[in-house]
Amino acid sequence: MNRKLIIVIVILAFLLAASLIVISCLLSSTSNRAVISPQSHTPQSPFIQATSIAESQTAEVDVAKEPVFIVPIYNGEEIIILDEDRCLFDADFMIEEYLHFSDLDSLGRCGPAEACIGVSLLATESRGPIGMIKPSGWHTIRYEFIDGNYLYNRCHLIAYQLSGVNSDERNLITGTRYLNMEGMLPLENRVYNYIISTGNHVFYRVTPRFSENDLLAKGVEIEAYSIEDNGEGLNFHVFCFNVQPGVTIDYHTGESYASDSITRSIDSDNDDSVYTPSDGVTFVLNTNTKRFHLVTCQSVYEMKSKNRKEFFGTREELLDQGYVPCGRCNP
Numbered sequence: 001m002n003r004k005l006i007i008v009i010v011i012l013a014f015l016l017a018a019s020l021i022v023i024s025c026l027l028s029s030t031s032n033r034a035v036i037s038p039q040s041h042t043p044q045s046p047f048i049q050a051t052s053i054a055e056s057q058t059a060e061v062d063v064a065k066e067p068v069f070i071v072p073i074y075n076g077e078e079i080i081i082l083d084e085d086r087c088l089f090d091a092d093f094m095i096e097e098y099l100h101f102s103d104l105d106s107l108g109r110c111g112p113a114e115a116c117i118g119v120s121l122l123a124t125e126s127r128g129p130i131g132m133i134k135p136s137g138w139h140t141i142r143y144e145f146i147d148g149n150y151l152y153n154r155c156h157l158i159a160y161q162l163s164g165v166n167s168d169e170r171n172l173i174t175g176t177r178y179l180n181m182e183g184m185l186p187l188e189n190r191v192y193n194y195i196i197s198t199g200n201h202v203f204y205r206v207t208p209r210f211s212e213n214d215l216l217a218k219g220v221e222i223e224a225y226s227i228e229d230n231g232e233g234l235n236f237h238v239f240c241f242n243v244q245p246g247v248t249i250d251y252h253t254g255e256s257y258a259s260d261s262i263t264r265s266i267d268s269d270n271d272d273s274v275y276t277p278s279d280g281v282t283f284v285l286n287t288n289t290k291r292f293h294l295v296t297c298q299s300v301y302e303m304k305s306k307n308r309k310e311f312f313g314t315r316e317e318l319l320d321q322g323y324v325p326c327g328r329c330n331p
């Protein structure tokens, strides 16, 4: 009897010990799993958000939150330079062509469009119709004094010539003729010409900037960075205004009316009317926008006098200095 009891006790003790070992193993494996669980991954953008004054000053770093962009105030120039024109780019990046458009938001508005553009993305065919697309804030409206007569164009975020993408609603915003031709086109030409002449790739991002619930963008932020030469050939970061001289625009709806007072108030601190080109001037520079113009270009008389500089050399010298030909007078 005694012997049997001892055997039973030994077996029970053994079972108890074995179950303790199993339980402790289970516990340690669950805690291991917790440690190696995948960390939340934030996709890396090729561009560091450089517009973020708020970011560097905020102690709490929330990587998922996009820094607040403060829409610049229009002061009579078609573009302004952001962050000293540098697109702060983390160069450790694979060269792979892509195009990315954001889905429209609940108000039907476009978001950032981003691309890595190489020769094979450039448009090869002539553009098809886009009239069926009605971007947010769209109105078909004419003013006799506007070049081409229509106030609004369907404005590609990533230009057709750079992407071959034409009638994608995620790539088209309501933009003024002025934004399209004076603000964006010279920059797009610059990117196109760079890619064609070098065969290199360019990271390119266009972000439409809306205030609150406005249907019409205040403008677009454009960043470009040439990859193979680490930004040597192209590295800019600007904001192009969605304005039209002589027209007052309600950005909430896209409605508009002709307004002389607007142009006058812009020009009031501007002694443009008294500008007379000196003898032998070959081009007139805008030192703020880094554009150069023919002496006869209307923009020469519209720019602020403090930004106007006469130039007596060649076109090539200006290109070497980083100046961009104006889209209006094509110097």
Ligand SMILES: [Zn+2]
Binding pocket: 292, 293, 294, 297, 298, 299, 300, 326, 327, 328, 329, 330
């Ligand atoms: Zn010009």
